[in-house]
Amino acid sequence: MARRNGAPEVNAGSMADIAFLLLIFFLVTTTIETDAGLDRMLPPMEPPEEDVVIKQKNIFTVNINKNGQLLVEDELTELKDLRAKAMDFLDNGGAASGSPEYCNYCKGKRDAESSDNPTKAIISLKNDRETKYSIYITVQNELVGAYNDLRNREAQRLYKQDFTDLEAAYLNPETPETDKEELKEKVQRIQGLFPQKLSEAETSSNN
């Protein structure tokens, strides 16, 4: 009779196979989710305390009809021209030099008929109930893009950096706290120069 010393060793040769099997299962089921999108703020439900009077020239109206056509400032416009038009409007800086609303960093046409100052300029977006969501997102994307382009320009001028990079670094949870303070200041300064005023509610107008 053969002598046994202890329990026989388990053959571990198939361990790799089992591990591979599990590995392949997890490889297949994994979806590394990359959720990203356009951040927007909705207007609060309560109307503001006092009625703010906004000059018609400071409002940039964008209407989307149910066929996805755009009416920008009462003109039929192609979607690809929207960004340039919005930038022209925001960057206009129409207030006369010397007036309190004068914009010293604007590089626009300084047309007295268009917006006075980027901080006053409002984009008003209206859409039909039958507008396709994809068109709406494209329009939103172009309008946010117009703001980002202008902000990038100012950030390049002031900090030699793109605003979108600054903001991404500020929002990144891995950025150390010490840098965040500095970034916050920069981000807020640029946001102050071109505040995002994108209204989707009814805007009362008055000449």
Place this chain on the structure above:
Amino acid sequence: MSKFKKKKDGELPAVSTASLPDIVFMLLFFFMTVTVMKDSTIKVENVLPNATEIKKLEKKDRVIYIFVGKPTKEYENVYGTESKIQLNDKFADVKAVGDYILAERAKKSEELQNVLTTALKVDKNANMGLISDIKQELRKVNALKVNYTTYEGDAFNNLQ
């Protein structure tokens, strides 16, 4: 005559595969830890539109999801082909959105309740009417921070 043959010169020794399981286990653990199991099955068609000016949704625990789109094939008979809202695992009416947001908000810890974002995952073929209704509901419950979840890509691809 020697009993043991000498190894031929030039023959390569076999590569040891003993550490293979270790390597595989390492990979396995990596994928096990990064895997996020889907917590809700999507019952609507959900092809998101493209956009370029996007921001990442960093913290998953601060996000409430709302899905909108046409019911998929298997639900078509019951729910029709019009765009529907899906909250968690169920199809829901627009009026239920507010309650859903409040319920989800109550589940989160107190310090997170004010920084929640609502992620709208909307199929690109949905109509804006439904989205406007959802937005109205969100405004009613003061959930003002929304994120239109999109894929990264040229926005003009949406038009086709």
